[in-house]
Amino acid sequence: MELRLGDVSQEVSTGDLPEWNEVDALVEAAYRRYRSVGDGAVADYIPALAEADPERFGVCVVGTDGGVHSSGDTQIEFSIQSISKAFVYALACQELGHELVRERVGVNNSGAAFNSVIAIELNDGHPMNPMVNAGAIATTALVPGASADERWDAVLAGLSEFAGRQLELDDAVYRSESESNQRNRAIARLLASYGRVELDPDEVVDVYTKQCSLKVDARDLAIMGATLADGGINPLTGRRVVPPGVCRDTLAVLSATGLYERSGEWLFEIGLPAKSGVSGGIVSIAPGKCGIGVFSPLLDSAGNSIRGQLATAYLSRVLGLNIFASAAHSRQKGLF
Numbered sequence: 265m266e267l268r269l270g271d272v273s274q275e276v277s278t279g280d281l282p283e284w285n286e287v288d289a290l291v292e293a294a295y296r297r298y299r300s301v302g303d304g305a306v307a308d309y310i311p312a313l314a315e316a317d318p319e320r321f322g323v324c325v326v327g328t329d330g331g332v333h334s335s336g337d338t339q340i341e342f343s344i345q346s347i348s349k350a351f352v353y354a355l356a357c358q359e360l361g362h363e364l365v366r367e368r369v370g371v372n373n374s375g376a377a378f379n380s381v382i383a384i385e386l387n388d389g390h391p392m393n394p395m396v397n398a399g400a401i402a403t404t405a406l407v408p409g410a411s412a413d414e415r416w417d418a419v420l421a422g423l424s425e426f427a428g429r430q431l432e433l434d435d436a437v438y439r440s441e442s443e444s445n446q447r448n449r450a451i452a453r454l455l456a457s458y459g460r461v462e463l464d465p466d467e468v469v470d471v472y473t474k475q476c477s478l479k480v481d482a483r484d485l486a487i488m489g490a491t492l493a494d495g496g497i498n499p500l501t502g503r504r505v506v507p508p509g510v511c512r513d514t515l516a517v518l519s520a521t522g523l524y525e526r527s528g529e530w531l532f533e534i535g536l537p538a539k540s541g542v543s544g545g546i547v548s549i550a551p552g553k554c555g556i557g558v559f560s561p562l563l564d565s566a567g568n569s570i571r572g573q574l575a576t577a578y579l580s581r582v583l584g585l586n587i588f589a590s591a592a593h594s595r596q597k598g599l600f
């Protein structure tokens with residue numbers, strides 16, 4: 265099937281926004297509506313990901329008020345994969361500032377697949393896009409620390425603060441990706457050859473592979489998204505994770521780049537900054553309102569969860585979350 269996010273926009277009206285106490289029912293409706301969509305394929309270029317159960321599907325919305333609205337498999341863990349890029353980017357911006365990260369990593373969509381090598385060459389070795397592998401590896405190399413272990417500790421602590429709980433490594437995924445990540449190691453070496461990675465490239469890729477192997481569930485993703493939606497305060501722990509300016513920078517980058525080369529289509533149909541990963545998760549952020557976490561391992565050819573995209577499109581529409589269309593509507597109703 266050709267993925268038709270546009271069909272969701274056509275079918276679902278925003279004319280009649282729900283009351284806040286209807287959010288549970290709408291999350292349930294998003295789950296029911298798309299749970300039998302069987303298109304797409306589980307990622308298999310990392311052998312451990314091929315073992316994912318294609319039937320799993322979870323949808324969770326967490327409001328900046330701390331309300332949690334879940335349906336389906338929202339407490340089944342999976343490796344965070346590329347979604348880690350968004351949060352490590354925020355941590356790097358917090359430590360190094362807007363200008364330095366912009367200059368070193370870039371803020372534009374490269375328009376190429378997430379593991380593209382040619383995109384690096386076409387831009388004189390500049391990674392351009394922090395949400396694909398080259399830019400994310402360059403970002404991980406910027407995380408402060410005297411050693412790879414210290415950089416990993418900082419990443420683990422930071423992502424755990426976003427989730428509001430201590431995250432753990434999926435050892436099987438980490439081992440499997442470490443044994444099959446020649447392409448990422450090539451990307452890191454290419455970046456090093458251009459002076460874009462100044463540390464040992466294999467050590468940087470190791471930290472990057474670990475960050476991708478952290479276990480989360482759809483609920484964690486929604487909480488992490490809600491933290492960005494709330495200007496950096498985790499709505500469940502009440503703790504500040506990053507400052508508001510870092511959220512602003514991160515959300516701007518996600519709007520341009522969060523769904524790889526499909527980012528424009530996503531923004532056009534759904535109108536939310538978001539980040540996907542090849543294990544089937546997507547986090548979306550409705551600034552000031554909520555985070556949405558979805559999980560379904562069946563992917564389109566760019567590596568984005570098909571059911572996850574459809575469920576998010578539906579929720580963006582019925583909850584009036586599209587940042588280009590919705591402010592007046594949803595504020596009027598007091599949603600989130």
Ligand SMILES: NC(=O)CC[C@H](N)C(=O)O
Pocket residue numbers: 345346347378379397441448473476540541542543567
């Ligand atoms: N798109 C993704 O989620 C890719 C992440 C994966 N760890 C990789 O580097 O290939």
